[in-house]
Amino acid sequence: MTGRMQRRVVVRASTSDAYDGLVRVMVDAQRFGFALVELSSSRQDDGRTAIRMVIETEGVSDCA
DSSP: OEEEEEEEEEEEEEESSHHHHHHHHHHHHHHTTOEEEEEEEEEOTTSOEEEEEEEEEEEEEEOO
């Protein structure tokens, strides 16, 4: 039996360029057809930017 299921995946990344990093993770999510659920960023103590993105995927499971 093959069925479709929604999955939420949390992606965490760290970058030295906040704008470039945010744009790249969003473009990759869009390119692969993932739905953007949440996106946040925060400055770390070392000056880098921490990015947290929650995406929703529609996967296919084959239980055969």
